[in-house]
Amino acid sequence: DAQVRLKEGVELPLKDPDAFRRLGIRPAKGFLLYGPPGTGKTLLAKAVAREAEANFIATKSSDLLSKWYGESEQQIARLFARARQVAPCVIFIDELDSLVPARGGAMGEPQVTERVVNTILAEMDGLEELQSVVVIGATNRPNLIDPALLRPGRFDELVYVGVPDKAGRERILRIQTGKMPLAADVDLGSIAEQTERYTGADLEDVVRRAGLVALRQSLATREVTMAHFEEALKDSRATVTPEMESDYAAMQGKLKQQASSIQPIGFIAPGMLEGRGSKG
Ligand SMILES: Nc1ncnc2c1ncn2[C@@H]1O[C@H](COP(=O)(O)OP(=O)(O)OP(=O)(O)O)[C@@H](O)[C@H]1O
Ligand SMILES: [Mg+2]
Structure with missing residues (x-):
């Protein structure tokens, strides 16, 4: 299912943007792959770029975070500029959840991550439609992701990558x-x-x-x-427990809802999202 959705969503617009132009619809700008660790999210993103015959720029969000003031933003701006130059291009941002700072964690002050999230949002908003740049993010902790990133025009499509049958x-x-x-x-x-x-x-x-x-x-x-x-x-066992599976299943509905119900752009602390979902 994930393969098919990504193929349609990434490959078609990159290979034949005119088909979308003719119908007057905009292709998705961003895809968020989420699911338990080890299910092949990173692998899938790379495979899609290869099949779409697009250039592929891979990065991790921890690499985007710099403790030097302003450097993270510059790095992201450079990333998107490079992608536009070599379009059609897939930008892959792995570990998107680490843009939410662990409290007292190593990755520096929350302001840095907030600025990084805002810069990514601005860059994605600024991507002209049909510019042939697609952003794929991956995470195994989608509930930590800033809902502003999930709103339409950003990571439009949420793609669950589960355990194989x-x-x-x-x-x-x-x-x-x-x-x-x-x-x-x-x-x-x-x-x-x-x-x-x-x-x-x-x-x-x-x-x-x-x-x-x-x-x-x-x-x-x-x-x-x-x-x-x-x-x-x-002496081997499945890393994914039945509880984890049902947790992910429960998250599926919540994520989209959060995306549309939360207005402010920017940073949401972990824990603040819990219990939001259905109550709105
Ligand atoms: N669908 C698959 N087909 C073949 N190999 C796979 C598949 N899924 C995972 N693997 C194997 O598992 C390894 C880890 O997969 P990958 O790094 O893509 O997982 P991930 O979902 O990105 O995990 P994480 O959430 O921890 O980043 C791959 O290098 C590959 O060898
Ligand atoms: Mg991975």
Whole structure:
């Protein structure tokens, strides 16, 4: 689902902006990928840029935060200027949630983050429609994100990246074992069956561990067997709990609501958002 929505939302406007112009609609300027850690958000953003044959500029919000007065803003302005120069271009901002300062945290004073958020908002507002620059943000803590960032014209589209289903897990296992010599008895379908709620990153770890088990038995090992995988599965578990999943599900509705119900542009402290949602 996330793949399809991103493909439509990013690839079409970048490849064929005229189609949108003809219909008089504006493509989304920003996409926010959110979901549990290790589900492939970063991977997905990179893949989309590649498929859209667009340039890709990746950054993390922690890299945008500077303790020197005014430097963060300059850095963001440079980022957007560069993107416009090399358009069609995807700007990827990872860890968008760290634009909300942890209290007493390392990332300096709240004013810095507030200014950074405001600068990003101004830059996104200033992006002319159809300028062929798309911003993709990613976070695994969407509830910490300043709702002003989620308003229309900014991160328009919220895309949930969840844990893969069984068929998805099997395909991920196939990719992750692509370079691994597998014994004939290795049944990826059965491994997929036994790995409910595993993320892509968890599955990658299982594959790596199976390889390690094989190596530990003998350095001369030529292939990895099902027994090696069974051993690896014993000391691995899903990082995503059922509670986490239902928390994310509950967030989905809330995020959009917050975006439209909160007026002031700028900085919202963590904790202030809790309990807002449905009550408005
Ligand atoms: N859908 C997938 N297909 C193949 N590999 C995947 C997939 N999802 C995750 N992985 C593996 O897990 C690793 C981590 O994924 P990625 O860094 O994209 O997760 P993330 O969602 O950005 O996590 P975080 O929220 O912690 O930043 C990838 O490098 C890849 O090896
Ligand atoms: Mg990531």
